[in-house]
Amino acid sequence: MGGKVSCTLGEIKNRADFIVYWGGNPAECHPRHFTRYTLTQKGKFTPNGRKDRTMWLVDIRETPSAKAADVFMQVRPGKDFEILTTLRALVKGQRVNEAAVADTGVSLQQLQEFADGMKKAKFGVFFFGMGLSMTRGKHMNSAAILTLATELNAFTKFVAMPMRGHGNVTGSDVVMRWTTGYPFGVNLCRGYPRFNPGEFSTIDLLVRRDVDAVLVAGADPGATMPQPAIDHLARIPTIVLDPKVTHTSKIAKVHFTTAATGVSAPGTVYRMDEIPLTLRPALKSPYPTDEEILKRINAAILKKSTWMPVDDQADALV
Amino acid sequence: MLRIKGGKVYDPAHGLNGVVQDICVADGKIVADVPPGCREIDAAGLFIFPGGVDIHTHVAGAALNFARAMTPENQRQATKFFHTAKRRTGIGGPTPTTFATGYLYAGMGYTTVFEAAVPVLSAKHTHEELSDTPILDKGCCVLMANNEILLDLLQQGDVERAKHVVAWLIWAAKAYGVKAVNPGGVAAWKWGGNASAMSEPVSGYSQVTPLKIVSSLARIIDELKIPHPLHLHCNNLGAPGNYTTTLETMKALEGNRAHMAHLQFHAYGGDDWHTMRSESQAIADYFNAHPNLTCDAGAVLFGNAVTITADGPWQHLLYQLTGRKWGNIDVENETGCGIVPYSYKGSNLVNAVQWAVGLELLLLIKDPWRIFLTTDHPNGACFWRYPEIIHMLMNAAFRRERVKKLPEKVLPRIVLPDLNREYSLYEIAIITSAGPARALGLKNKGQLGVGADADIAIYHENPDGEYMFRYPRYVLKGGEVVVEDGEIRHQMGGREFIVHPSYDPKIEDFLRPLFQQQYTMSFENYPVELERLEHPIIHPCE
Numbered sequence: 126m127g128g129k130v131s132c133t134l135g136e137i138k139n140r141a142d143f144i145v146y147w148g149g150n151p152a153e154c155h156p157r158h159f160t161r162y163t164l165t166q167k168g169k170f171t172p173n174g175r176k177d178r179t180m181w182l183v184d185i186r187e188t189p190s191a192k193a194a195d196v197f198m199q200v201r202p203g204k205d206f207e208i209l210t211t212l213r214a215l216v217k218g219q220r221v222n223e224a225a226v227a228d229t230g231v232s233l234q235q236l237q238e239f240a241d242g243m244k245k246a247k248f249g250v251f252f253f254g255m256g257l258s259m260t261r262g263k264h265m266n267s268a269a270i271l272t273l274a275t276e277l278n279a280f281t282k283f284v285a286m287p288m289r290g291h292g293n294v295t296g297s298d299v300v301m302r303w304t305t306g307y308p309f310g311v312n313l314c315r316g317y318p319r320f321n322p323g324e325f326s327t328i329d330l331l332v333r334r335d336v337d338a339v340l341v342a343g344a345d346p347g348a349t350m351p352q353p354a355i356d357h358l359a360r361i362p363t364i365v366l367d368p369k370v371t372h373t374s375k376i377a378k379v380h381f382t383t384a385a386t387g388v389s390a391p392g393t394v395y396r397m398d399e400i401p402l403t404l405r406p407a408l409k410s411p412y413p414t415d416e417e418i419l420k421r422i423n424a425a426i427l428k429k430s431t432w433m434p435v436d437d438q439a440d441a442l443v
Numbered sequence: 444m445l446r447i448k449g450g451k452v453y454d455p456a457h458g459l460n461g462v463v464q465d466i467c468v469a470d471g472k473i474v475a476d477v478p479p480g481c482r483e484i485d486a487a488g489l490f491i492f493p494g495g496v497d498i499h500t501h502v503a504g505a506a507l508n509f510a511r512a513m514t515p516e517n518q519r520q521a522t523k524f525f526h527t528a529k530r531r532t533g534i535g536g537p538t539p540t541t542f543a544t545g546y547l548y549a550g551m552g553y554t555t556v557f558e559a560a561v562p563v564l565s566a567k568h569t570h571e572e573l574s575d576t577p578i579l580d581k582g583c584c585v586l587m588a589n590n591e592i593l594l595d596l597l598q599q600g601d602v603e604r605a606k607h608v609v610a611w612l613i614w615a616a617k618a619y620g621v622k623a624v625n626p627g628g629v630a631a632w633k634w635g636g637n638a639s640a641m642s643e644p645v646s647g648y649s650q651v652t653p654l655k656i657v658s659s660l661a662r663i664i665d666e667l668k669i670p671h672p673l674h675l676h677c678n679n680l681g682a683p684g685n686y687t688t689t690l691e692t693m694k695a696l697e698g699n700r701a702h703m704a705h706l707q708f709h710a711y712g713g714d715d716w717h718t719m720r721s722e723s724q725a726i727a728d729y730f731n732a733h734p735n736l737t738c739d740a741g742a743v744l745f746g747n748a749v750t751i752t753a754d755g756p757w758q759h760l761l762y763q764l765t766g767r768k769w770g771n772i773d774v775e776n777e778t779g780c781g782i783v784p785y786s787y788k789g790s791n792l793v794n795a796v797q798w799a800v801g802l803e804l805l806l807l808i809k810d811p812w813r814i815f816l817t818t819d820h821p822n823g824a825c826f827w828r829y830p831e832i833i834h835m836l837m838n839a840a841f842r843r844e845r846v847k848k849l850p851e852k853v854l855p856r857i858v859l860p861d862l863n864r865e866y867s868l869y870e871i872a873i874i875t876s877a878g879p880a881r882a883l884g885l886k887n888k889g890q891l892g893v894g895a896d897a898d899i900a901i902y903h904e905n906p907d908g909e910y911m912f913r914y915p916r917y918v919l920k921g922g923e924v925v926v927e928d929g930e931i932r933h934q935m936g937g938r939e940f941i942v943h944p945s946y947d948p949k950i951e952d953f954l955r956p957l958f959q960q961q962y963t964m965s966f967e968n969y970p971v972e973l974e975r976l977e978h979p980i981i982h983p984c985e
Contacts, residue, residue, distance in 0.1 A: 127768035128513055128782065133564060135775025135963040140633065162963055169591070169776075169961050247634065275769055278759060282635040284773070302511045303503075303541050303572050306518040306534040317523035317532050318540075320515055393567065399505055399772075401567040403968055 127268070130275050132284045133398045134161075136248075139168035140282075143246030147183040147270060148205065149254020149288045152190040158288075159193055163252075179246075181239065183208075184256060198239065201230030203261035208236065209269035213276060215240035244280045251285040258287065289397040292343045293386075296395035331357045339363045342415055343386070347372030366415050381418050384410035392416075444469045444477045445922060450486030450901060453868055454493060455877040456890035460869045466491060468897040471921040475893050484924075486901055489916055492872050493889050494554030494898030498879035499674070499704050499739045500820045501751050502544045503558050503572035503583075505565040505772065506780040510749050510821075511538045513770050514784055517747065530931050531577075537749045537821040545577035545934070547827045549926050552900030552915045555880070555888050558583040559622055559674065559704065559819075560753050562774040564962075566616040566971045573939060574977035578925050580898075582883070582940035584674045585616040586753055586778040588623030588656050589630040592957055597659055598650045604953065606663045610946035611954065613669070615970035617941045619883075619982065620671035621664055622704070624753040625678050626656035629779040637756035639679050641691045653678050654695045661699035667944040668984040670884025672700030672737070680705075680757050683713040686722035690729055693736060702882060703730075705741020705819035707801040713856075719793055720856035721800045727807035737882045738808070739817040742801025742832050744824035745789045751822060755779030776961050787824075792856075795849045797823075799857035805836055806862045811873040812881065829875070834908035836866040871912075884982070885940065897922035938978040945984070 137144070144163050151158040159165060164175050171177040182194035183205075191197040200208055208229050214221050215237055226233045243249050251270050258267045270285055277283035289295050298308045305311045305318035310326040312319045323329060327346065330336045331354035338361055347355050348371065359376040366381050367374055374380040384390035389410030393401050447466040452459045467477040501507050511518070514537070521536025524543050533543030548556055561569045561583045573581045587593060587609060596605040613621065627638035627645030636646045641654045661673040677692045679685040689709040693701075703709070710726040713719035730736055750761060755771060758781020762769035770782035787794040801823065808814040816833070820826035835842050839862075846860050854860060866874075880889025887896045899919040905911035918926035925933050951966075958966045973979060 128762075128770040129509075130769060130771040132771070132773035133775045133963070135564075135961065136633065136773045138963055139775060139961060167960075275762075278635065279763075282633070284771070298512075299508060299568065300571075302508045303575060305532070306511050306521075306536075306538070306540045307515055308512050313526070313532060316525040316527075318518075318534060320518070393571075395568075399509075399568070400565055400964070401571070402964060403567070403972065 128275065129271050130278060130284050131286050131398070133400055134396065135168075136284070137250055138162050138166045138171070140170050140248040141250045142171065142177055143179050143242060143249035145181045145183065145249070145251045146190060146194075146288075147251055147253045148256025148258070148260070149252060150184070150188040150190045150256075151252070151288065152188065152193060154254070154290060155288060158252075164193060179242065181242070198231060198235065201228070204229040205257050205260065205266050206262040206269050209266070209273055211236055212240055213269070213273050216244060216273070216277060216280070243277055243283065246281055246283070249277065249281065249283040251283075252288050253285065254288040286398060293394045295397055295399055296393065296401075297343075299395050299399060328354050337361050340366075341373055341377070342366045342419070345371040345373050347376055366418055368412070382412050383418065384412045384414045386415065390414040390416075444481040445484065446477050446481060447484045447486045447491065447899070447901065450489045450491040452491045452891060453872040454891040455869055455873045456493075456881070457892050459891070461490075466891055466899065468899075468919070468922040471897055473891055473893055473895045473897050484901070484917060488904065490868065490902045490904060491891070492552065492900045492902065493876045493880075493891050493895070494900050494918070494920065495548075495552050495875045496879040496883065496885070496889050497548070497553055497556040497817065497826065498702070498815050498882060499559045499741070499817045500556050500826055501559060501822070502539075502556060502820070503541065503576060504561055504569035506560065506751050506753070506782065507538055508568070508572070509770050509772060509780070510751050510782045511540075513768055513782055514538060514749060517749070517784070529934065531934075535827070537747060537825050541572050541575040542577055545579050545937075546931050549578045549918055549920065549931070550915075550929065551827060551830060551913055552902070552918050554578070554898035554900075554918070554920045555580045555885070557581070557619070557883065560624065561585050561616055561618060561622075562777045562780075563612055563616040563969065564774050564777055566618070567975060570617060570939070570971055570975050574936070574975075577934045577936060578920050579937045580888070580896075580940065581937055582619035583616075584620040584622035584671070585613055585618035586624060587612065587621050587660060588626035589628070589778050591630060591776045591961070592954070594627070594630060594645070594648060594651050594656070597655060598648050600650065602659055602663070604950070605659065606666060607946040607950040608954065609660070609663050610667055610944040611950050614943055614946070617939075617971040617973065617976055617979070619940045619942055620669060620674050621660065622674040622676065623657060623660055624676040624778065625680065625757070626660075627651065627653040628678055629753060629755050632755040632759075632779050633773055639682075639688070641678060641688055641695075654691070657692055658695045658699070661696050661701050665699050669942055669944060670982055670984065671882065672702050674702045674704055676704045676752070676754065677709045680708045680752070680754055681711075681761070683711050683715055683719040686710050686712055686726055689726060693729055693733065696735065697733070698735070700735050703736055703738035705817065705823065706738040706804055706814075707741040707743060707797065707823065708819070710800050710804060711796065716793055719796055721796055721803060721858060723800050723803035723807055724858055727804060730813070731809050734813070737813045737815070737878075738804075739815040739819075739879075740801050740805050741817055741819040741823050742805065743787050743794065743797040744818065744828050744831060745787045745794065745798060746824065746828075748785050748787060748824055749821045750783045750785050751780070753778045753780050755781045757781065758783050761785070775963065789848060790850060792850060792853055795853040796856055799846075799849075799853070799859040802832070802835060802842070803857065803859050803862065805832075805874070806864045807858075811866075811870045812878045814874060815879040815882065816874045830909040830912040833866075833871055833875075833912050837871065837908040839863050839865050871908075936977050938980050939976045940980050940982050941976070942982050942984055
């Protein structure tokens with residue numbers, strides 16, 4: 126178990142005939158997803174667009190996305206892991222305890238129909254949202270759906286992709302990996318990267334009050350993080366780079382107004398499938414870009430004497 | 444300005460085999476002489492080599508970065524690079540971070556590396572990573588053999604238009620060469636299939652066979668006068684009995700140039716995993732007789748590796764064999780990619796055969812100008828383990844000791860125990876630097892003549908080849924001392940080599956509508972902007 130079987134979004138457009146959204150509401154959170162990539166597009170091997178595809182939606186409540194789905198499967202909150210595990214068994218033709226399945230809010234018959242649909246598909250895909258990855262079970266839920274997709278490849282072509290959003294979070298993840306070896310939750314305090322989500326991830330550091338200053342770029346943690354984390358942001362020097370006033374900027378000590386990336390500042394954004402896109406600004410802004418501000422802060426820091434060990438011996442040899 | 448005084452110079456491009464002479468450097472180049480009084484490095488008793496050139500490695504891009512995310516357990520065990528005033532932080536291991544990659548390569552005397560597999564769609568990402576890889580000069584090969592627009596053109600028999608598309612794609616990716624991976628097989632993998640028969644049509648096509656893809660691409664590359672020939676990863680990588688596929692492929696390439704990548708993975712006999720054996724002799728015999736080909740070894744060393752390849756179907760099989768993690772990214776219309784962490788074990792019969800085949804090819808292929816040292820990093824082993832291979836090539840007695848540790852059952856399946864050849868330092872200079880530079884068409888690399896880039900590795904003499912080549916006394920890049928006794932002294936950025944083959948600009952009118960139909964980004968956003976590259980050097984196609 127482990128890894129991820131995925132593809133770029135164009136593969137979905139060109140080939141996918143079985144599309145599952147799980148624990149997400151793309152109609153409202155990723156409003157262009159259906160029309161640009163998954164459902165209505167006519168691709169190379171899906172010439173009839175929507176007619177060539179079947180869509181299942183799995184969620185705990187009926188959201189506006191349900192209207193787009195062929196089948197809406199409502200599950201009991203917190204039972205995703207059990208359902209995914211049951212599906213893994215059904216796909217492999219293993220025996221399943223019907224009474225245990227009843228507890229999930231879905232009938233065994235419906236799950237069997239779901240499993241059969243996946244196996245019959247020519248090219249299937251799971252898109253999973255925070256309704257799966259951030260609810261009871263968390264990373265175990267993500268592992269379960271990724272494993273289900275992996276195992277389906279013994280029968281047909283199947284892939285999985287998290288529905289990432291929140292600005293350029295994928296880009297941050299990508300750059301962190303090539304610079305530090307890890308995607309997030311990286312601690313550089315010892316002079317080399319260490320990784321431990323749950324210990325070094327932002328919320329944990331804030332709630333434990335481990336940090337005494339924070340720089341926020343391209344995010345609004347004041348709107349989404351738990352209250353103890355927000356309280357600590359208000360307590361310490363928090364610096365925010367943002368084109369507009371946000372929940373975080375209101376409690377920050379310093380707020381730099383920046384040019385909006387993609388509107389009045391250039392840059393690169395990574396799509397949820399990790400494909401980079403060049404942003405070309407349409408407008409000019411009187412404000413500096415995030416990059417300019419960070420470079421100037423960095424230049425000012427470099428003028429101060431370093432706290433870290435300098436290679437004295439090495440210098441002597443040159 | 445700098446004078447390196449009194450070292451023994453190994454410069455195979457000029458036939459210098461340990462000749463004692465001064466090397467003078469000015470403005471990043473090697474010059475005939477420098478005025479007295481400038482800095483001198485006393486190299487008396489030291490060995491002077493042109494900086495190493497890696498023709499095939501995976502050090503940047505979406506696939507490698509995916510592998511980094513998949514294997515935090517490797518990073519945790521790996522060498523840490525502390526942030527100092529002269530060095531940025533990083534992590535080594537099988538998938539080093541970009542800064543660590545620069546330090547590790549430079550640290551063993553390598554100054555130029557070529558990333559082997561880049562999809563156009565994510566090429567921007569690859570170039571960003573290459574820009575963040577310090578010290579080294581770089582280039583990359585763009586993936587073509589499963590590009591559906593090209594395959595559709597081959598199906599229609601429109602090779603002339605295909606040629607313009609190839610040229611356009613090379614420039615769009617800002618690449619230096621063209622790589623073909625499992626021709627037709629990755630396209631078939633998009634529906635879960637593969638292409639293992641060389642002359643049967645690829646699934647979804649009636650007129651396109653793997654052989655046709657290979658021979659058409661090789662011809663196109665030659666006609667476009669791309670300096671590096673078609674860089675080819677054959678079909679059926681890693682499969683027992685695949686040497687027949689490799690021979691068939693090489694025969695189809697007669698009359699054109701080609702570089703056979705990681706040949707070790709393509710030289711197996713037998714019918715299944717239980718009967719797998721070495722067929723390096725058959726491959727080497729054919730190869731020796733056909734000077735249109737070059738290759739790199741793709742040698743395997745025992746230990747941890749991460750297999751990363753555009754060969755999606757092979758990786759699915761490897762996942763099923765190992766039951767370990769599996770990553771897969773299919774790239775729309777272009778290629779695929781698979782990632783499976785792997786451990787090569789000396790006690791495993793298949794792994795032992797693979798280990799032997801890599802060394803056998805290096806010993807059986809007679810012309811060192813046509814086989815180059817690689818491990819297909821990080822597939823066969825990590826690049827920073829090259830010195831271990833050098834030692835085994837230079838010392839037959841040591842090699843025999845290592846063979847003794849293999850399971851006895853493997854001995855009848857390999858020819859390594861019968862090979863007594865030992866590489867000289869001169870030959871090591873060829874397979875690590877002069878040869879790959881020539882195969883890449885890089886005239887200023889891999890040599891120490893006047894006008895060459897002053898990329899120089901200076902070693903202590905040591906009977907232990909591994910120790911000698913692991914710890915250079917000095918490494919110079921562009922005339923600057925970047926490494927001294929294992930310490931990074933100076934880190935500068937590198938350059939990137941690209942080519943700009945000519946094509947009919949009207950080809951964009953042909954591509955644009957196909958693009959709207961098959962891709963998910965606008966045509967204008969697809970090519971890599973030249974500004975994204977760090978110091979691009981456009982190499983002529985002539």
